[in-house]
Amino acid sequence: MQVFILVAGAFTGAHVWRETAARLVAAGSAVHAVPLTGVDPARPGEAAHVSLETHIEDVIAAVDAVDVTSGREIVLVGHDYGIHPVLGAADRRAERVARVVYLDCGMPQNGVPALAAVPDQALRARLTERLEAGEREGVLAPPAPDEWERWGSTDGVSEAALKRLTALAAPQPLRTLTQPLRLAGAVAAIPVTGVLCARNGATIDLVQMRVDFGDPALAVLTEPQVSFFELPTGHWPMLSCPEALADVLLRAAAGEGHRLRPTGEDAPVPAHLRPFPLDVPEVPRDRKGHVDLHVPEGGSPRPAVVFVHGGPVPAGARPSPREWPTLVGYARLAAAEGLIGATLDHRLHDVADYERAASDIAAGVELVRADARVDADRIALWFFSGSGLLTADWLTQPPAWLRCLAASYPILAPLPAWGMTGSRFHPAKAVGQAGPLPVVLLRAGREAPEIAATVEAFVTAADACAARLELVDVPNGHHGFETLSAQEETRPALHHAMRSVVTHLTR
Known part of the structure; x- marks a missing residue:
């Protein structure tokens, strides 16, 4: 039996997983959507004291609450910013985690803050200026209804779901974005699945192309323990296609998915x-x-x-x-x-x-x-x-x-x-x-x-x-x-x- 621990992205809380979680439970899995301190109303916190480390501890607490001795396998799912606390927790509890799922997000590296993955280049530059000016605390205001596209494609998200997303959005504590992610390396042994959202600009073909170009940072993606799925939707599949997302997560937990073609002397000519x-x-x-x-x-x-x-x-x-x-x-x-x-x-x-x-x-x-x-x-x-x-x-x-x-x-x-x-x-x-x-x-x-x-x-x-x-x-x-x-x-x-x-x- 799988236990899915779901971690949402910036400005959002456990509520975004509601439909996907219901479908996973109906399929026989256990689900825990993690409320992140200072962002999710279920876990309030003073913004000045909330950092990436705080959110890593939130995820660790969810992992530790699972009785893995009963044979249940933990699948950690991180969407957007959520992959940062997921990786931080998985690195410290590698023996308890069966798989990490990257849901339409980048590949965070040791020592790099989540700020580096903020998609809006202009916003990223402004936040960098604030940091250089010594502003380390505070919050980042959530997007207005017409600003979500700056964070990712809203393709497939209904008007009602977008209004709900906006109404429930919360400010993001700055230190969650500026504190560097620290990894000891244990997470590297955990099987990985990437779920790409094509309407947001990420596809398996494009990733394969980057691998074929010889990007050394992506060579790890050709290892046998790494698989991929692709959804024809925007950046919020839990809102646009929750049933399809649940199906993909179940298949990922079972070890399914597309494997990238490796490079090297024995590989086909790219x-x-x-x-x-x-x-x-x-x-x-x-x-x-x-x-x-x-x-x-x-x-x-x-x-x-x-x-x-x-x-x-x-x-x-x-x-x-x-x-x-x-x-x-x-x-x-x-x-x-x-x-x-x-x-x-x-x-x-x-x-x-x-x-x-x-x-x-x-x-x-x-x-x-x-x-x-x-x-x-x-x-x-x-x-x-x-x-x-x-x-x-x-x-x-x-x-x-x-x-x-x-x-x-x-x-x-x-x-x-x-x-x-x-x-x-x-x-x-x-x-x-x-x-x-x-x-x-x-x-x-x-x-x-x-x-x-x-x-x-x-x-x-x-x-x-x-x-x-x-x-x-x-x-x-x-x-x-x-x-x-x-x-x-x-x-x-x-x-x-x-x-x-x-x-x-x-x-």
Whole structure:
């Protein structure tokens, strides 16, 4: 028999688990939703004295109350901020805990406070400033009804449930977010299940992609004791789909779930390192700083296409993105059309790095334009996947030398969990300022719904302002269709899109 100990996220109490807990009990499990001191009305406390350590003790008390000698297995479930006290308790009671479930949350590390996982980047910066000014105590006010999206997608949550969530929300003691999590290491031996909420921007495919990129922090996720589930909902599945969540928790407790594909010599070649689908001839490559120029033979100056890889990509990934077969393939395809194809590396290692990546790209473009072999007045930019947000800078009053902007399976609005509500990287808002700039958009028909929604919002905005948008559809294409989809459909789309870009550069 499983005993589920459920720990809610910031501002919320044990009440959010009501429907999920009822379904778990109906299935024969025991459930204890932990009221956290100073947040849950069932356990009041003075905010100035409530810290992460206080909440760890709350969870430990719940663990110690279970009679494990009767054969009952404890499954600790942490949602959002709740994973921090869950891990703190599990580390000290590892012998009593059978499994830890990460419910749509990050991977807290030893010595790092929960503040680092606050999704709203602007709020995180303001709280950091308060700390640096010496403000260590106090509370963080709960979100207003229209502010919950800053903490995660409310997809699937009914209006009534959202009103109830707001009405019962409580201030979060600051020290619960600022006190570092301290782990001795015992928790590492406990089996783990991650439950990802796709509408909040986290999917199994995206995690696998990060693992394939070689992120060392994620290598642990490929171990046999780690499994995953994915729910097609927003950040609060206990409110949007409690029955589905209960089913997933029961399956997790039974050891079920998807296992990630490991990396290494015996592992399959990851998608980003598979061959480009077109047979394109090699051309000389000239490396300048963080830019590679693929230059065809013959006269110059020539127009150039700068290809901007997606991400986030972990720092130190090898080979670096500008050497990936897809990017090199595109650059050689451009060279075969008589253009100079340029690939570049930028430092989009985390969703907080878009400012830095934008600076790297601007510097790379200037390196390309300064080359004597390049016609500096005829440049195209071509973005992929997560770099799609970076198109916003170039859509906003584009320079005269930018003759075309292209994007393949782009993400065209920040995903909810990225915490970028107030950032400038919103292409749908910027396209109204693009003027006559031609935009070529390669759209994957089998795109993840949460990404496809950002593309459709962009297309709608482009239509509303009569932007010069050309859509190139790959109906059965997946995200990263060059290496993941049928070549007989992908090849014509690539040729079509490249010919469009060439036309805009040479007319």
